[in-house]
Each structure stands twice: as structure tokens, then as C-alpha cells.
Amino acid sequence: MKHIVIIGGGVAGLGAAFKVKRAADEGHDVTFTLVEKDARLGGKIATEYVNDEWDGADGARFVVDGGPDCFLTEKPACHRIAKLTDVFDDELPTDDARKRTHILSRGRLYDLPDGVMMFAPTKFVPFATTGLFSWPGKIRMGMDLFIPKKRWPEGERMDETLESFVERRMGRECLDRLAEPLVGGVHASDPAQMSLAATFPRLLEMEQKYGSLMKAFIAARKKVEEMRKKYPPKPGEKKRTFFTSFNGGMQELTDAMVGAAGIENIKSGVTAESIDKRDGGWTVKLSDGSTVDGDAVIVATESWAAEPLTRPIDTDIANALSGIPTSSSATVSVGFRESDVGIDMNAFGVLCPLNEKRSLMAATYSSTKWPGRAPEGKVLMRGFVGGPHNQAIMQETDESLVNIVTSELRSILGVKGEPLFARVFRWHQGMPQYTIGHLDRVELIEERCSEIPGLALAGGSYRGVGVPNCIESGERAVSKVLGDFKIEMAEDQVEEKRLY
Numbered sequence: 001m002k003h004i005v006i007i008g009g010g011v012a013g014l015g016a017a018f019k020v021k022r023a024a025d026e027g028h029d030v031t032f033t034l035v036e037k038d039a040r041l042g043g044k045i046a047t048e049y050v051n052d053e054w055d056g057a058d059g060a061r062f063v064v065d066g067g068p069d070c071f072l073t074e075k076p077a078c079h080r081i082a083k084l085t086d087v088f089d090d091e092l093p094t095d096d097a098r099k100r101t102h103i104l105s106r107g108r109l110y111d112l113p114d115g116v117m118m119f120a121p122t123k124f125v126p127f128a129t130t131g132l133f134s135w136p137g138k139i140r141m142g143m144d145l146f147i148p149k150k151r152w153p154e155g156e157r158m159d160e161t162l163e164s165f166v167e168r169r170m171g172r173e174c175l176d177r178l179a180e181p182l183v184g185g186v187h188a189s190d191p192a193q194m195s196l197a198a199t200f201p202r203l204l205e206m207e208q209k210y211g212s213l214m215k216a217f218i219a220a221r222k223k224v225e226e227m228r229k230k231y232p233p234k235p236g237e238k239k240r241t242f243f244t245s246f247n248g249g250m251q252e253l254t255d256a257m258v259g260a261a262g263i264e265n266i267k268s269g270v271t272a273e274s275i276d277k278r279d280g281g282w283t284v285k286l287s288d289g290s291t292v293d294g295d296a297v298i299v300a301t302e303s304w305a306a307e308p309l310t311r312p313i314d315t316d317i318a319n320a321l322s323g324i325p326t327s328s329s330a331t332v333s334v335g336f337r338e339s340d341v342g343i344d345m346n347a348f349g350v351l352c353p354l355n356e357k358r359s360l361m362a363a364t365y366s367s368t369k370w371p372g373r374a375p376e377g378k379v380l381m382r383g384f385v386g387g388p389h390n391q392a393i394m395q396e397t398d399e400s401l402v403n404i405v406t407s408e409l410r411s412i413l414g415v416k417g418e419p420l421f422a423r424v425f426r427w428h429q430g431m432p433q434y435t436i437g438h439l440d441r442v443e444l445i446e447e448r449c450s451e452i453p454g455l456a457l458a459g460g461s462y463r464g465v466g467v468p469n470c471i472e473s474g475e476r477a478v479s480k481v482l483g484d485f486k487i488e489m490a491e492d493q494v495e496e497k498r499l500y
């Protein structure tokens with residue numbers, strides 16, 4: 001029997017655990033122990049239910065996601081796991097009838113113009129008529145159609161920062177008013193540091209293929225429209241929206257993964273303090289004084305937590321891990337009575353560009369975006385604070401963060417009334433920063449691991465922060481260590497019905 005020790009019970013570690021369980025179900029002689037330092041499993045995926053105790057509604061509740069509130073629909077891993085764990089029918093599309101995004105610019109709110117994909121306009125009239133950009137700014141963006149593509153020296157990795165790419169193709173105004181809040185903000189990353197090759201390699205490829213981002217995105221939009229016409233949802237099938245969540249919040253997925261992998265093999269509330277490589281295996285020392293012996297170890301923690309664990313095993317890996325910077329952030333969710341809030345809630349949220357100098361990076365109207373997030377007659381909003389440009393805010397108390405977010409919602413959106421409740425989720429060093437050189441660091445880590453049988457790393461710090469990427473990274477780690485044992489698994493068999 002091969003025993004795999006998995007350190008970290010976020011979605012990557014759980015993805016690994018569930019994959020080992022599937023290998024065992026397939027008849028391979030393998031098992032796992034997962035060790036998680038927190039009492040709760042799921043890592044950054046955290047959902048809390050707040051009962052509606054204000055107007056006597058029985059059983060009604062708010063569904064508050066503290067970390068991710070969705071995943072990208074086009075990435076198949078979450079759907080596949082949802083199918084395998086029987087929560088696929090609980091997938092929740094966004095309420096696109098109410099889809100609008102506000103952007104704060106020069107102290108005013110503008111709607112994101114229809115047809116903008118990433119940060120490239122693909123429809124002329126909404127772009128020409130929006131007040132979000134100045135005319136010189138629009139002309140500069142339009143020059144993307146004529147600026148020749150960048151030529152990269154033979155053999156050099158195509159990579160540059162988001163800032164340099166957008167400035168080069170579409171101009172500074174597009175960066176400041178659109179790309180930074182939309183793209184940099186989503187990654188909670190500094191556009192001046194963010195590696196495009198590690199985050200959005202498709203943008204670099206599109207430039208090479210089409211010579212223009214606008215041309216590339218117009219082609220992409222047409223393709224999506226054709227696909228929608230060709231494959232309309234079948235009767236009874238849910239609408240396919242850009243983002244997907246779950247009726248019970250994102251933790252529904254990780255809870256289902258815990259159940260499917262087997263809670264009996266999971267130790268929560270204990271920290272892995274060290275990993276020792278010994279003849280023919282590994283010993284993981286835990287904070288409760290016990291040890292777990294295994295034939296392989298998968299480190300599925302944040303990169304900064306993996307660094308001290310891997311240093312005694314391989315200093316190159318540890319040094320590469322210490323080269324991955326992180327930033328801290330917090331989400332502050334606030335519930336209101338709909339009658340008190342006093343604003344038009346028909347929008348998914350607001351983005352606040354850095355140059356507006358606000359404490360709020362963005363806010364989501366959670367109960368508009370996701371049906372069922374607030375009881376009848378109530379609304380739920382969620383603000384983001386922190387990120388690489390405002391780490392100081394993380395020193396504030398929870399009470400102060402609630403006051404900051406509430407007063408930002410008042411001054412930016414005109415929100416009135418008093419919140420019924422607030423929930424603060426802090427993510428200390430929670431967002432890995434994929435800076436220039438990130439892919440070199442990840443390749444080095446993978447190369448070193450390939451030379452150390454029974455060791456693999458997984459998680460959002462390496463090849464994608466999105467939840468589906470993290471699941472796949474956990475699964476790849478299992479394939480790696482099973483490969484070290486010369487065990488090969490079959491592909492997952494999921495129903496042929498539309499996966500995503």
C-alpha cells in the first residue's frame with residue numbers, strides 16, 4: 001500500500017485527496033492522509049450562512065462567500081468535480097438579466113461599455129459613446145488596430161508586464177481606467193509587476209496571431225456568438241454564464257470533495273511542522289507532537305508556507321518559493337434591508353481604479369449577481385480591500401474595516417441605511433503575485449521535484465490562481481507521485497452530458 005501525505009486542505013489539497021481516493025477506487029493500492037492547520041477545510045474557499053433574524057422570516061439566510069465567490073465557467077475542472085461529487089445540479093449561473101458593471105472614474109460612475117472583452121472594446125457604438133474615456137484616450141485605444149505586433153527575439157520567452165503591454169497597445173488611459181481595475185484588480189496584483197505570460201498568455205498569443213487585440217477580441221466575440229447559436233442550452237439545462245457558483249456558496253464544492261475523499265483520512269487543526277526525507281519514504285512532523293509516515297508528500301500549502309517545509313529537502317526549490325511575492329486582502333460583506341439601501345441594485349458591482357485613490361478596490365452586489373444570496377427584501381454587498389498598493393489597511397481592526405467599506409459604499413455608490421450585519425474575511429498573504437520571472441521559478445520547482453521521487457507541490461501559487469486551476473494542480477501532483485510509483489490512472493469518466 002502506497003501512502004501519500006497531503007499537506008494543506010484548500011481546494012488544491014482536496015483535489016489531490018479526492019484523486020487518490022479515485023485511484024484507490026480504481027483498484028490501485030494507494031491511500032492518503034491530509035493534514036490541515038485550520039479546523040475548517042477548504043482554505044480560501046469559505047462560505048458562511050447568516051440567518052435572517054431581523055424581520056422574522058423563518059429559515060431565510062444570507063449566503064456569504066469570504067474568498068472566491070465563483071469560478072470561470074469555461075474551465076472544466078470544477079464542473080467535472082461537481083459531477084463526480086453530485087453537486088453539479090447545484091451549480092448557479094449569474095443573473096445576467098441584471099448584468100452591469102460600474103467603473104469609478106474621476107469621481108463619477110460609468111457603466112462598463114457593452115462589448116468590452118478583458119479591456120478591449122469590440123463594439124463601436126458603446127465604445128464611441130461612453131464617457132469613461134476621453135476622445136484622445138479612445139483614439140489611442142483605436143491605434144491598436146494599426147500598431148505592429150511586437151517581435152520577440154528567437155528563443156526568448158514572450159513576457160512583459162500588464163502595464164507595459166496595455167500601454168504599448170492601447171495607451172495609458174486604457175490601463176488606468178479599465179485594464180488595471182478589471183485585470184490587475186481581479187488578480188489583486190500590481191500591473192507594473194504582473195507577468196502576462198504567467199497570468200494571461202493568451203493576450204500575448206493574440207497579439208502575435210492577429211497583430212491587434214481589438215481584432216483578436218472581435219474574432220473571439222463572433223466565435224462565442226456562433227457557438228451560442230449552434231449549441232443553445234437544451235430544454236431544462238441551465239444558462240451558461242461567464243462565471244458559475246453554487247446555490248450554497250463555493251464551500252459546497254469543497255465540502256463535497258471532503259465527503260468524497262473521506263473525512264476519516266483527514267486531520268484538521270494540526271500544522272505540518274517539518275518534512276524529513278528518510279530511506280524509502282517521508283516523515284511529516286505535526287504540531288500535536290505526532291508524526292505521519294508516507295511514501296510520498298504533496299505540499300499543497302501557500303508558497304510561503306511550503307518554503308520552510310521544503311528547505312531541508314532542496315534549497316533550490318525553497319529559494320524559488322521565496323521568490324514568489326504575495327499580497328494580503330480582505331473581503332467585507334454587508335447585508336442591508338432593500339428598502340434602506342437606497343441605490344439601484346441592478347448591477348454586478350463597481351470597480352475602483354487605483355488612481356481614484358479609494359480604500360475600496362471593488363465591490364460586488366452579491367445578491368444581484370447570484371440569485372439566493374440574500375433573503376427576500378434584503379440585499380448583500382461585498383467589498384474588497386488591501387492588495388499590493390494598500391497593505392497598510394490590513395492593520396485595521398475588523399470593526400474599522402467594516403466602517404471603511406461601509407463609508408466607501410456610501411460615498412461612491414450613495415448607499416444609505418445601516419447594515420444589518422457585516423462579516424470580515426482576512427486573507428493574510430492570500431494572493432500570490434505572478435511577477436516577471438514567475439514561470440522560470442515554477443519551471444525550476446517542477447524540474448527539481450521531477451528529480452525527487454515522491455515529492456510534489458500544488459496550489460494556487462504556481463500555474464493559475466483560479467479554483468479550477470488549483471484543482472488541476474492538486475490532481476497533477478497526484479499523477480506525478482503515482483508516476484514515481486509506476487502507477488497510471490485512467491481518465492475520469494463523467495457523463496457525456498454538457499460539462500460546461
Ligand SMILES: Cc1cc2nc3c(=O)[nH]c(=O)nc-3n(C[C@H](O)[C@H](O)[C@H](O)COP(=O)(O)OP(=O)(O)OC[C@H]3O[C@@H](n4cnc5c(N)ncnc54)[C@H](O)[C@@H]3O)c2cc1C
Nearest residue numbers: 008010011012037043044068069272305459460465466467
Ligand atoms: C479574496 C479572494 C477572492 C478570490 N476570488 C476568486 C474567485 O472568485 N474565483 C477563483 O477562481 N479564484 C478566486 N480566488 C483565488 C482562489 O480562491 C485561490 O487561488 C484558491 O482557493 C487557492 O487554493 P489552494 O488550495 O491552492 O490554497 P489555500 O486555499 O490557501 O489552501 C492552502 C491550505 O494550506 C493550509 N496550510 C498552510 N500551511 C500548512 C501547514 N504547515 N500544515 C497544514 N496546513 C497548512 C492552509 O491553512 C490552507 O488551508 C480568490 C482568492 C482570494 C484570496
